Amino acid sequence: MIDPTSDIGEDVDESTAPTCHTCGKKIMQEPNHRVVSWVDEGAVEHLHFCDGECREDWSGRRPR
Numbered sequence: 887m888i889d890p891t892s893d894i895g896e897d898v899d900e901s902t903a904p905t906c907h908t909c910g911k912k913i914m915q916e917p918n919h920r921v922v923s924w925v926d927e928g929a930v931e932h933l934h935f936c937d938g939e940c941r942e943d944w945s946g947r948r949p950r
C-alpha cells in the first residue's frame with residue numbers, strides 16, 4: 887500500500903530557507919522576497935533578497 891504523504895509543496899523550513907544576500911536574514915515566506923537570477927558562463931546563478939531595498943542596495947554596490 888502506498889502512503890500518500892509525499893507533499894511536494896512549497897514547504898519552506900528554516901534549514902532550506904534562503905538567506906538575504908545583503909543582510910543575511912532568513913527568508914521565510916517573505917512577501918517582499920526578491921530573487922535575482924542571471925546566467926554566468928552557462929550556469930544559472932541566483933541571489934535572494936528579503937525585500938526591494940536589499941536588492942537595490944546590492945545592485946547599487948555592484949559595478950556594471
Ligand SMILES: [Zn+2]
Nearest residue numbers: 906909936940
Ligand atoms: Zn535583506
